[in-house]
Each structure stands twice: as structure tokens, then as C-alpha cells.
Amino acid sequence: MSELVTARIRATAARLTLPHLAANLGEFVSRADDTQMGYLDFLDMVLEEEQAIKEERRIRHALRVSGMPHHKTIEDFDFSYQPDLDVRKVRDLGTVAYAEARANAAFLGPPGVGKTHLAVALAVAACRTGYSVYFTTMDDMVRQLRSADAIGKLTSKLKVYTRPQVLVLVLDEVGYLPLAREEANLVFQVISKRYERGSILLTSNKAFSEWGQVFGDEVLATAILNRLLHHCEVIAINGPSYRLKNRMEAVEAEIAAAG
Ligand code: ADP
Numbered sequence: 001m002s003e004l005v006t007a008r009i010r011a012t013a014a015r016l017t018l019p020h021l022a023a024n025l026g027e028f029v030s031r032a033d034d035t036q037m038g039y040l041d042f043l044d045m046v047l048e049e050e051q052a053i054k055e056e057r058r059i060r061h062a063l064r065v066s067g068m069p070h071h072k073t074i075e076d077f078d079f080s081y082q083p084d085l086d087v088r089k090v091r092d093l094g095t096v097a098y099a100e101a102r103a104n105a106a107f108l109g110p111p112g113v114g115k116t117h118l119a120v121a122l123a124v125a126a127c128r129t130g131y132s133v134y135f136t137t138m139d140d141m142v143r144q145l146r147s148a149d150a151i152g153k154l155t156s157k158l159k160v161y162t163r164p165q166v167l168v169l170v171l172d173e174v175g176y177l178p179l180a181r182e183e184a185n186l187v188f189q190v191i192s193k194r195y196e197r198g199s200i201l202l203t204s205n206k207a208f209s210e211w212g213q214v215f216g217d218e219v220l221a222t223a224i225l226n227r228l229l230h231h232c233e234v235i236a237i238n239g240p241s242y243r244l245k246n247r248m249e250a251v252e253a254e255i256a257a258a259g
């Protein structure tokens with residue numbers, strides 16, 4: 001291939017934002033030569049690879065802006081450690097039908113049982129499929145909304161929590177309880193704006209019956225729960241803490257090493 005043509009293809013590919021082709025033209029051509037590839041297979045290979053690389057970049061970017069603490073998957077979850085947990089229920093949610101249906105899921109249980117792990121896993125799956133995801137604790141969300149409200153920027157800050165197609169909402173690390181009335185009201189605004197428009201993956205170590213105390217107002221708590229639970233898969237995890245499992249194993253290993 002003449003230098004002139006390769007230079008022109010590289011320039012055109014770059015202008016069409018096909019950076020993978022621009023960078024690997026020579027390698028593509030030798031691969032085609034080596035395997036005596038036909039025209040259609042050659043084009044197919046170039047387009048497929050470019051598309052796969054773009055897709056990976058989109059996912060990496062979306063995961064970064066989602067603010068998720070990690071990107072663990074359902075495959076990383078050891079279901080044998082939570083034998084009472086309904087595997088099929090979790091796997092069904094993992095097919096991303098929940099995001100399509102704009103439905104919610106709530107993971108309830110004591111600390112360390114894997115609530116956040118599973119909520120994040122479902123959000124990661126949705127993100128890979130193309131849904132926008134945002135992760136927040138209730139505590140941080142309330143703090144952000146309050147400070148935005150104080151400087152007259154509530155409307156735009158609310159969008160951070162209402163616009164993503166999937167919102168992961170962690171309610172177990174609540175710093176100050178109960179919420180003040182206007183704080184509970186901010187939460188209500190987020191939940192009602194998302195109602196039937198976007199999914200919420202909630203994790204909480206508070207039973208729904210305690211939400212009146214959490215929000216400092218029974219009526220508001222009921223209004224929030226009505227919207228949240230209307231389309232919601234509730235998954236209770238009541239087994240042992242996985243954090244404790246790791247610690248126990250470390251202690252046992254130490255004892256074995258010492259003995
Ligand atoms: P929770 O949100 O219920 O407090 P996390 O999801 O944060 O618990 O879990 C604590 C840690 O233990 C995380 O690192 C999580 O990945 C891990 N973990 C919890 N349960 C399991 C499990 N069944 N299999 C694998 N890892 C688990």
C-alpha cells in the first residue's frame with residue numbers, strides 16, 4: 001500500500017473518530033494478508049473492533065462518573081454464604097429488566113451481608129447495558145441538596161439524583177438521625193420525581209417500619225414508602241456478615257500459623 005494512501009486513511013479515520021483504525025491500520029492490513037481475508041470480513045473486523053473499543057470506553061467512563069465505590073458483579077457474590085437469599089430473584093434483577101421497567105429493588109438486612117455489593121452489581125450490569133447510573137448515600141444526598149438549596153441551586157442539584165436511569169441509594173450509613181423536616185422533604189422530592197421514571201436500588205439496615213423515625217415524620221415516611229414500594233422487589237438478607245467471615249478466617253489462619 002502506498003504511503004500516500006495509508007496516510008490519507010489514517011487522517012480520514014481520525015476525522016471520523018475511528019482512532020483504533022487510525023492507530024492500527026498497518027496491523028489490520030497484515031492480519032488480512034496473513035489470513036487472506038475477503039473484503040467483507042476485513043471491513044467487518046475493522047468496524048467490530050472499533051465498536052468494541054468505543055463501547056469499553058463508554059462503560060469505563062460511565063462507571064467512573066457513577067461514583068460507585070467498586071464494580072463488583074453478581075458472579076463475585078458467594079450465594080452459598082447466604083443460603084436463605086433467593087438467588088433467582090437476584091439473578092432476574094441482574095438481567096436489567098428492572099431498569100427497563102423503571103422499577104426499584106430494596107436490599108434490607110444488618111451490616112456486612114452484601115446489600116451494597118448486590119445493589120452495585122445490579123447497577124454495574126445496567127451500566128454495561130447502557131443505562132446511566134449514580135451512587136449516593138442518603139446522608140450525602142441530603143447534605144448536597146441542603147447546601148445547594150442554601151445558595152438557590154436546588155433545582156439543578158436535584159437533577160443529579162433524578163436524571164440517572166438507575167440511582168443506588170444507601171440508607172445505612174445515616175449520620176444524623178432523625179432527619180429534619182426539610183431534609184426529609186428533600187428526600188421526598190427525589191423519590192417522587194423518580195417515581196415510575198427511573199429505578200432506585202436501595203440498601204438499608206432499617207426496617208420500613210422504622211422509617212417514621214428515620215424521617216422524623218410518619219406521614220412523610222409513608223408518602224416516600226408508597227412511591228418507593230409500588231414497583232419494588234424487596235430482598236431481605238438475614239444471614240451472617242461477610243466482613244466477619246473474612247476476619248474470622250484471618251484469625252484462624254493466624255492461629256494455624258502460630259500453632
Ligand atoms: P452491606 O452493604 O450489607 O453492609 P457490603 O455489600 O458492603 O455489605 O459487603 C461487605 C463486604 O463483603 C464487601 O466487600 C462485599 O463485597 C463482601 N461480601 C458481602 N457478602 C458477600 C458474599 N456473599 N460473597 C462475596 N462477597 C461478599
Ligand code: MG
Pocket residue numbers: 115116117170172203
Ligand atoms: Mg452497605
